[in-house]
Amino acid sequence: MEKTDLKLEAFLRQEAKQRKISRSEWEVMALITQGYDIPEIAEHIQIQASAVRQRLSQVYDKFEIEGRGPVKLAKLQKLLMSRYQEYQTVLPDTTSNTNIFKNDWGEAPKLSGFHGRQQQLTLLKNQILQQQCRLLAIQGMGGIGKTSLIVKLGQILQNQSYCLFWRSLKNTPSLSDLLTELLEFLNHEIDIPESTEGKISLLIKQLNSSPCLIILDDAEQILQSGSSGKYIPGYDDYGLFFEVVGESQHQSCLVVISQEKIREISLSAQLSSQVHQFFLEGLNAEEVEELLQEQGLKGTANNWQELVHYYGGNPLALKLLSLMIMDIFQGEIGGFLKYGTIVLTEGFKEILDPQFDRLSDTQKQILFCLSEADKPLSLKDLQEKLSNFLSLSKILEPLESLLGRSLVEKIQHQPGNEVLFSLQPLIQKYIKQQQLSGL
Known part of the structure; x- marks a missing residue:
């Protein structure tokens, strides 16, 4: 097959995937977009014209093309090129490619x-x-x-x-x-x-x-x-x-x-x-300021630091929160922070819900225990609080998994010091809500 334009090839692959077009059907469809008629396609890929028509028949069905003979072929060509023009118009930056690689x-x-x-x-x-x-x-x-x-x-x-x-x-x-x-x-x-x-x-x-x-x-x-x-x-x-x-x-x-x-x-x-x-951890205060100033938010250096602390520098949580700060506090972060409350938006709750639902009962018990504590807990503290439910051997692997999911934070101020475990304030708020809803 002759070399097709890379963007056109990407478009055809996308159409093929969406409509479950086979590799042999794709080959015929690609030649159609290059202006080949049925005899030329048959000669090009060295099959009988009847085999080309059979493949085209499947393509017509998958594109819901009606009509007979040359009319259907013309309709398919017109539809593909029309959709390709739309594809180029809305093509995101991520699909642009200036090199020879697809x-x-x-x-x-x-x-x-x-x-x-x-x-x-x-x-x-x-x-x-x-x-x-x-x-x-x-x-x-x-x-x-x-x-x-x-x-x-x-x-x-x-x-x-x-x-x-x-x-x-x-x-x-x-x-x-x-x-x-x-x-x-x-x-x-x-x-x-x-x-x-x-x-x-x-x-x-x-x-x-x-x-x-x-x-x-x-x-x-x-x-x-x-x-x-x-x-x-x-x-x-x-x-x-x-x-x-x-x-x-x-x-x-x-x-x-x-x-x-x-x-x-x-x-x-x-x-x-x-x-x-x-x-991947959260954004720092400078990065959050750059992100949210575009949304119209403003505040002091301490305001930005405090916002990062409460929301863990999570870009999505902060973007969702910024809408409320703009609407109610005219974009003033200080005005929002003075109320001393952590707001868990519905949008971010929808992000956390599937992650929480995937946890085991043991992992949830560990999170509930950490959310109730007023300070970070050591492994010994966790073991004592959960001793009625779990032995140490049954705590370690679930705790490691929670660390890997970034739901639990590990604190060690200096090498050799005891390792402590805690929750980010936003996660703590969410876990407390989950615990209350389960009562």
Whole structure:
């Protein structure tokens, strides 16, 4: 097939995915957009004209094209080019590409604004470009900005000779289906094996031929609720996939975004300098000021520091809060803070609810215990307060999991001092509300 325009190819792949168009149907559809008629398509891909018509018949059905013969073909061409014009008009910045490498941003959100995180971006870019990181886990609580950070990183790396492939695991695609999509994206001409193991082996070969940034968002959705890194039934092969990508030699990087720790990546990070875990924390006061001044908020340096303390520097929580501060306090942060209350907006509660629902009963007991305390607790304190319910051995792993989810904070003022555990004020407010609603 002749080389198609990269944006047109990205558009056609998107249409094919949405309408479940097969690879053979896609091949015919792509030639249609280049102005080929049926005899020319048949000659170009060396099949019978009747076979072309049969493939087109399936494409017509999937696009709900009615009519007969040449009329249907003309309608399809017109529809595709019309939709392509719309696609170009609304094409987000994340899909623009000035190099020769193709990108498929999948379900990646459009980045409407980006503030701060320059230190983190520099670190991640260095890990991938200089240290040849092969596998990278990005962890943090909901709303903290994991996805936005990686969208920005992807925009940078797509101009550094990297192709890019983004998929969300929110709807729990099987690994086999995901690998098929990825392999077709990397090389539309290759024969793809039936077995998942064969697809993984072929993928490693492809990743070694040219650099690619593969991003899997919402990875916590393939993990069991309440467990420490166990996969939902039928999804254990993702663990094998992560292991192989981390251990194999190649020129690419797989980035996995998750609210929870991925067991295989955590283990690989301890064994290999080319596998990394990155825990994303909240914005600092300067970054929050830059973010919220755009919303019209104003305050003193102490106001910004206090706001960061109460809300953990969580960008989404602060953006949602800023709307209320603008409406009721005319954007004056000091006017809001003088009431000494922490507001848990409904929008942010909707972010925390799914994360809380995924916790085990033991994890919830630990959070309830910490929320009731008027000061940070040591491990010994926790054990004493929970001794009627849990032994120490049953506290440690759930506590570690809560730390990995950024729901619990660890405090150690100096090396050698006792480690203390606490909740951010906003999380403490949420946990108390959950505890009351459960009574």
